[in-house]
Each structure stands twice: as C-alpha cells, then as structure tokens.
Amino acid sequence: MRYMMTYDLMEAARNTNQWMGASALSLASYPIFSMIPNPALNWMSAWGEVTERTFARMVTKPDWGIRTFTCKDGKDHLVNIETVVERPFGDLIHFSVPGREDTGRKVLLVAPMSGHYATLLRSTVKSLLVDCEVYITDWHNARDIPVSAGKFDIEDYTLYLVDFLRKMGPDTHVIAICQPAPLTLAATAYLAEQDPEAQPRSLILIGGPVDPDATPTEVTDFGRRVNMGQLEKTMIQRVGFKHSGVGRLVYPGLLQLASFMSMNAERHGSAFKDQILRVSRGEASDHDAHNRFYDEYLAVMDMTAEFYLSTVERVFKDREIARNEFVVDGHKVDIGKITNVAVMTVEGAKDDISAPGQCIAALDLCNGLPDSKKASHLEPGAGHYGIFAGKSWRDNIRPLVLDFFDANSGKSSGVRRKKPANSNVAAK
Incomplete structure (x- = not known):
C-alpha cells in the first residue's frame, strides 16, 4: 500500500x-x-x-495534429493515422496519405519509452512524411494497462520490435531515436539469426546509449551511483485506484x-x-x-517497473548490449550476425544525455558488417533534441538520412541531395 x-x-x-x-x-x-x-x-x-x-x-496525451499533407502534385491530401499492429503495451501505427504516389521509402521510427509519448517525435514524423511512408511505435502509458496484461521488460520490448519489423517486411528502413537504439540493434541482430528475410534494409541509430560507459554523462552514469535495491525502493510506485492499471508497479x-x-x-x-x-x-x-x-x-507517461529496472541493470550497469551478451527469450543475441543491414549512427557534439561515443559504439559491435555498409555522423553544436527534431535535423541530418536510405534500398529515388558543408559522414 x-x-x-x-x-x-x-x-x-x-x-x-x-x-x-x-x-x-x-x-x-x-x-x-x-x-x-x-x-x-x-x-x-x-x-x-x-x-x-x-x-x-502532465496527464494529457498530446494529439498528433497531423491532418493534411501537401504532396508534390500540389494537392492537399488527408493523413490517416492507422493502427497496423495492436498490442497491450504498444501499437505500430501508420501515417497513411491516400492518393499520393509511392515514395519508394518505407520508414519505421522507433520512439523512445523514456517518460514521454511518441508524439514527442511529431516534427520528425512531419519532416519525413514529405519523402517517406512513415510508421512509428506508439507505446502505451503503463498506468492504463491492466495488471492482467502481464509484464513488459526490455526483452518484451525487443520482441515487440521484432514483430513490428516482420509485419512491415524486408524493404523497411529503421530510425531508432535515443533510448531504443541499443534494443533496436539487438532486435535487428535477433532477426539476422532467426528470420533473415525480415531484416530491414538499413538501421539508423540517433543519440542512443549503445555503450553508456564510452563517454558517461550525468544521465547515463546515474545507474552507477545507486544499487538496484535503492532504485526500486525510491523510484518504483504502484498505480492508484483512479487508473485502469491499478496495482501495477511503475516508474511514474x-x-x-x-x-x-x-x-x-x-x-x-x-x-x-x-x-x-x-x-x-x-x-x-x-x-x-x-x-x-x-x-x-510536460506530457509524461508511466513505464512498467520491470522495463525501467531491467534497462538500468542490463543496459547501463551490466552493459549487456555493449558487451554483446544480451539475451532475449533465452536466446543469446550476437550483433556480429548483422551482415546485410546498413548501419549508420548520428550523434550531437553537445548532447548531454547520450554523449558522442555512446552511439557510434554500435559500429564496432557490427564486426560482421563490411565497412561499406557502416557510416557515422557527428553534428557540430547540436544537443540531444536537435539531432532528431531541431534545425540540425532539418538542415543537415535529414538529407543525410534520406541519402543513406537510397544508397541501401537496392534502387535509386532519382534525387540526390547536396551534402551539408559541415557533414562528416564517412564509412567507419
């Protein structure tokens, strides 16, 4: 009580x-x-x-607010938000634009589950809708999920991503932003071993803690300063009677x-x-x-206690993914099995949440991937938010991302953008 x-x-x-x-x-x-x-x-x-x-x-889930879209034909088209896969802890949704020509790029945005709703990526979605068919993971507020739905930890999160990727098919490009970067990398490696035909074409990891110890920050080093018992005692609470998830243990x-x-x-x-x-x-x-x-x-959501605690313990403390020792549903995932999926990392030089070095560590883990399929970009002067939703994203990073899609799609879109002057994308 x-x-x-x-x-x-x-x-x-x-x-x-x-x-x-x-x-x-x-x-x-x-x-x-x-x-x-x-x-x-x-x-x-x-x-x-x-x-x-x-x-x-603080208790209101924001609306997507994306209702119309002007296509290259000059006409305004309605944007329909459709649920493709419905699951207790999160859905796969699609921003469908009826009547427009096929863009040739199918993109899955993996939204973070770190206290905010997926709508935090609204501007990212809007910028990609111009050139892509956009899907996104829409994670649910744990306080609204009945205890009867069971647990949800980082292994369940990874398996959700696996199911979403299987549903979308092999011609998919994936962008994982912040928290889900290491788990999306693990999900891709899981598919490489278990279902190679369902692997995406490319994987872009933006500002994620693949190796938190590479360059520790106040956020990523938090797990080092407390033990799991202290964390559970001070951070975990049980949902009150007002919500559907009454009795569920959560990180509020x-x-x-x-x-x-x-x-x-x-x-x-x-x-x-x-x-x-x-x-x-x-x-x-x-x-x-x-x-x-x-x-x-200010619009925040609760995370299940098991997801929060397993993230701190297994991703930050034990560094299972950074050490390539991550286990999903009894299966040890080997990131080195990724051999066909092009991987790119994006970091912000002034990122104080996931500092430069934490995300690019993914490229070293992909030791079975040829250098020609690896790329990295460090955005000068950009903080954490700017690398996926700010001016740096719009002017510099987004064009590089689209070019990376085209270079690894097996077909050309016919449009090549000029790289920004401050770009340092290169094969690793």
Whole structure:
C-alpha cells in the first residue's frame, strides 16, 4: 500500500496545483475587478493561466495534429493515422496519405519509452512524411494497462520490435531515436539469426546509449551511483485506484518529469517566469513557442517497473548490449550476425544525455558488417533534441538520412541531395 499511497500523493499534488491555478485565474478575472485596474490582478490571472495549463498537460496525451499533407502534385491530401499492429503495451501505427504516389521509402521510427509519448517525435514524423511512408511505435502509458496484461521488460520490448519489423517486411528502413537504439540493434541482430528475410534494409541509430560507459554523462552514469535495491525502493510506485492499471508497479512519469526538470531547473524556471510576464502583458498565445514546447515536454507517461529496472541493470550497469551478451527469450543475441543491414549512427557534439561515443559504439559491435555498409555522423553544436527534431535535423541530418536510405534500398529515388558543408559522414 505504501507504493500506492505515494503514487496517489503525487497525483493529489498535481491536481491541487492545477486547481490553484484555475482558482487564481477565475478570481483575478472576476468582471467586477475590471472597474479598478490593478497590475497585481493581471499578474495573478497570468500566473493562474500558466499554472493551470502546466499541471493539466502532465496527464494529457498530446494529439498528433497531423491532418493534411501537401504532396508534390500540389494537392492537399488527408493523413490517416492507422493502427497496423495492436498490442497491450504498444501499437505500430501508420501515417497513411491516400492518393499520393509511392515514395519508394518505407520508414519505421522507433520512439523512445523514456517518460514521454511518441508524439514527442511529431516534427520528425512531419519532416519525413514529405519523402517517406512513415510508421512509428506508439507505446502505451503503463498506468492504463491492466495488471492482467502481464509484464513488459526490455526483452518484451525487443520482441515487440521484432514483430513490428516482420509485419512491415524486408524493404523497411529503421530510425531508432535515443533510448531504443541499443534494443533496436539487438532486435535487428535477433532477426539476422532467426528470420533473415525480415531484416530491414538499413538501421539508423540517433543519440542512443549503445555503450553508456564510452563517454558517461550525468544521465547515463546515474545507474552507477545507486544499487538496484535503492532504485526500486525510491523510484518504483504502484498505480492508484483512479487508473485502469491499478496495482501495477511503475516508474511514474511525474517522477521522471521531476528528474528532467531538475537537470535544467534554472532554465525552466526562467522560461515559466517569462511566460507569466508575456501572458500578463497580453503578448502570449495558445500556440506560442512556450506552449508548443511545454505542452509536449510536460506530457509524461508511466513505464512498467520491470522495463525501467531491467534497462538500468542490463543496459547501463551490466552493459549487456555493449558487451554483446544480451539475451532475449533465452536466446543469446550476437550483433556480429548483422551482415546485410546498413548501419549508420548520428550523434550531437553537445548532447548531454547520450554523449558522442555512446552511439557510434554500435559500429564496432557490427564486426560482421563490411565497412561499406557502416557510416557515422557527428553534428557540430547540436544537443540531444536537435539531432532528431531541431534545425540540425532539418538542415543537415535529414538529407543525410534520406541519402543513406537510397544508397541501401537496392534502387535509386532519382534525387540526390547536396551534402551539408559541415557533414562528416564517412564509412567507419
């Protein structure tokens, strides 16, 4: 019961803050107060508006917001979001654009399960829709999954990816972003041994901790500073009665969000203070830069306890994938068995979550892959978010990714883009 009480206590604190914000907004906006203008009331109203929105977003799954798409024919086409594979802990969804010509590129985006929804990759999806048929893993919030659905750890996660890749077929290009990079590499190696015909054409790993010890950061080194008993006692809670997953042991999204915010507390505090001032002056809008970012950033989901704990223990502490000792469903995966799938790594020079060196370690593990099928790119000046959703992604990395697809698709799209001047993509 202790774990359930602490879970509900966090939810009660969130709910109280949301209520306080709504109350302050309502009180300060009472019509009679407009007879005597008072700057304090404007500030109170602005504080209430920002506070209510902030705490309400923490329990709301964002919408994809991708409804139409202008194709090369100049026509607007509807974007249908279709569920291709439906599973208890995550679905494979497809952004279908009816009526447009075949793009020749089928892409699976493997979204991270690290506290945020797959919608965190919305801008990545939109940028790839221009030239690709896009699929993505849509992981579910553990608090909404009944205990009867069973467990879900990193082995189950890997097997989900295996099933998704089998469903999509061999002409698939895969992009794994951040947390799933090592597990996607393992899933590809698993297919290389168990079902070679289902292997993807290419695999691009972006900012993932394949070898966390290569260049430790505050995030990846966390597992070294605590033992598993401490981690389970301090981080794991049991879902409260309000949700469908009542009784399930989870690593709460609100706890993860607190960790995210504490890493850059001064920057986040300044951002919210500035937003309150903008609202009080009437300079803010519902979809301004602050709201667009924080509506997504604050929306968090719970992870199953077994997934969180097995990730820390097996990926970060024991480095099973980095040592090529990872076992899935009783089968020891050998990453060296990858011989046909082209592998590319992308890292950001200023990535403070998965620093340069952690992701490129995948290329050394692929010792059965010829050098001609290996590539790497280090993006100068880019942080973690920028390498898959920011300016660096749009201007430099995305063109390189599309070229890598074409070079390893067995057929040419007929379009070759000029490489950016700061590109250092090269065979390893």
